Amino acid sequence: MGSGQKLTPVARKLPAKDVVIVGLGWTGSIIANELTDEGLDVVAIERGPWRDTATDYPPSFAADELRYRIRHELFLRPEQTTFTFRNRMDQSALPIRTWGAFMPPNGVGGGGVHWNGETWRFLPTDFTLRTHLTQRYGAHFLPPDMTIQDWGVTFEELEPHYDRFEYLCGTSGTAGNLQGHIQEGGNPFEGPRSRPYPNPAQQQPFGHTLFAKAARELGYKPFPQPSGNMSRAYMNPLGVRMGPCTYCGFCEWFGCGNYSKASPQTTVLPVLLRKPNFQARDNSEVIRINTDRSGKRATGVTFVDTSGNEWEQPAELVILSAYTIFNVQLLLLSGIGKPYDPVANTGVIGRNFTHQTISDVTSFFDPAKFIFNPFIASGSIGMCIDEFNGDNFDHGPHHFVGGGYMGHVQTNGRPIETTPVPPGTPKWGAKWKQAVRESYQSAIKPGTGVHGSMYSYRDVYLDLDPTYRDRFDRPLVRITMDFHDNEIKQNAFLTDKFAAIFQAMGARQLIKEYRKKPYDITAYQTTHLCGGAVMGTDPKTSALNRYLQSWDVPNLFVMGASAFPQNAGYNPTGTVAALAYWSVAQIRSQYLKSPGPLINA
């Protein structure tokens, strides 16, 4: 070995396990609980620290906006690892040094610790998107570079698994479609659900009630957002208990201090941690999935602890359940699956990467007539309409596809972030303070407003950056992403419809904050990155089969939104968890009996 070359440390080998899980968030916890029930010996390896309600985000300091919202306490530090970004293939990507458009989670519980709790099911037609849109509008209606595809799984197949997740979480909501019967007060567009939500919807504050009234008068069917924040005390089917939400308004970006928000910590982990056949390793970063010489079989993973020691964890079954981009990165770095090449239009790993198309409307009302008390909030308290989501309306005249739900979802009235002032107000000083004082109680800036879909395109993808590397000398993942005209048109249409409801509510001034090109990596949208290792029916266009099993390495399953072929107009967690339950049900019933490909392609 020549001088200047790095010595590769020899990984010490740990005793083999039946299953190794990479990332202990929602899907890692769910899979671990199911597979330990099967009697398997399971270890979960988590890059971030342990997180516990009373120790790490107790009510005595959980509501610290500076600490959590501004300084990102619960999130990955870009110093540990980051991504590079560019809008177009002809640009050079640069590393992200401060999180903006999305917030990579870190630590036990993952994004389940800091989410808002918005717990949706996707529409039945979302799962058969290309087939459906082609049948309804003809193939020519879709932009030629749009690469949307069917999921390979149907809503009907996922329904029992959505149901399991909602009952695990104690989701609070009003059913809109019970076994085909449309229910008053719920979302009439949702797919048929087998039974009602486990808890009634959360109570709605004044502003939300007025929004719903205005929406109803405009002919829409408003309904309460399905919420992972408890409308009442709840015990889930595993025997774990949660308390009623206090409407404190510190959900997204924060951990819940009083056991009121569904998270792995408040639903699964208490049961999982009691099991003698489960082990968790925190502060340990998996750097590689190991395969045998054939490349067709995973032999386990290699991880690095905080001392820099490398360890090999052999296992019979590998579950990749990290955040979207990290799933894709590990596949690329481990040489599993063919990397996507947008020029040749071949390969699958990194393909069909998507995010969301979010916009908002800030509306100002007469302070003498309206006092909204915006601090009465929870992460998913609000009234929504679904008339403009998915293919719930005729897209023919509008020349775009996709859509989203829209709602007055008042996630918070926090003092640093939520200080809407009318345009023209100075950015600081006495006049700004006066405007904040006048507007705080009478302005509405929804935490979630227009929640539009983002469909997939040939030139929006992930690959390995040619220049920038992480502390282990591995290439960073490079994001190439821009909005396409279809999404921009969609957003303009939805934002105008949304604004019209506030107009009808009696707003005296409206600020429409349309989503514009180019895609801005510095401004927060949502953390809903999707795709890059998508599921499907054809190994040429998907990394995973319909059970989230790698086409190339059958003892590897990849959880998470990285499996979404394109993103729908909803928050993804409900679907991410339903897919995990769907996948693990197949692992339990078929794979363990006869390990091997579940689909022969």
Next chain:
Amino acid sequence: MREQARKLPVSCAAWVTLAALCASVPARAGGPQDFARIERGRYLTIAADCAACHTDPVSNSAFAGGRSIETPFGMVAAPNITPDRQTGIGTWSDSDFDRALRQGVRPDGKRLYPAMPYLYFTRMSREDVLSIRAYLNTVASVHHAVRANLLPFPFNIRGLMRVWDAWYFTPGEYKPDHAKSPSWNRGAYLVEGPGHCAACHSPKNFLGADRADQRFHGYSLQGWFAPNITADRQRGLGNWSDTDILEYLKKGHNRLAAASGPMAEEVENSSSKMTDADLAAIATYLKDQPGETADTQRIAETDRYMKVGAAIYSDRCAACHKLDGTGVAYLIPNLAESSSVNSRQPLTALRVILRGTRTVATRSEPTGPAMPSFGWQLNDAEVAAVATYIRNSWGHAASRVTAEDVSKARKSLAARRD
């Protein structure tokens, strides 16, 4: 291989013959290897919570001893009670074992310290004690020498225990009270005998002996106040139904309260593994115990401490415990019905406010919610105010907590590692 296969039937036959010979001499019922006796002993070992002291949670080596037990007079390490002949009790005769448990005397004639609850085990029958012995004979031998006596002078002089026993130790088996129900008597036997509830829950005199006039009225030890467990409505379990008591002991949680601290250990190791019938019997007996007679004047809402305490309570506590103190059943304890809050000494409430605590997680109630620490956020006067407030709200009356009380509690807790 083939050779062995041919030999096998011969040796098999030999064993069958031997087994038949043995079977022809019937095993004496109740003998040391009788299944029923070992099983009874296993259950009583759980009811007596032998593992709490004799299994060191760090080594987790069952019954091998070594855990230091904190007494008001110093530390006593629990000995090895595995069948190891050198370091355990393998050489003890059944009578030796019985004499240790029920008389507090070791085989060498020296006296045990009452950290070993022979004061209570004396109420057990010889049969039950020998069942425990039979069970302990079956556990794995562990070679582990323990130096038990870690007490300072003069308490380290074992001979003094002869005098102590003469003053305070009343040996003798439990005598059933035929005026009471079988369940009451079973409860009495469990509480007074193997369960040794009074060891923590009965006030002691200056030499550490139970005060006969205040049985089960609560006692402070190991940085906690083990609350009143009598039928006292103000400070005890008077407002608990039999089911509440049963659930608490079985699950560690009920609609009103949650077990934490030493009681969490008790639930985990002992009562959660006992039968519902026995736990119901314990409830029957405890609910028949007389409460405290002392009448405390309620501190008025207009009191300055009460006003400040109310403000802190609504700001810091009410999100979980609710404005009316009722909490959330099985998750967040009800402060309005809490014997720990309203107890004679506020030690537990102060400890929980200052340091927080984790409640027990059990098979039937796996959540194990925890109370966060407020000691870093509230000063002594503020803790005193909020403690005074919760002790005098929702129909309750208890003594005022002062900033000095909090300061003392803070100092003593700072020295504790548990």
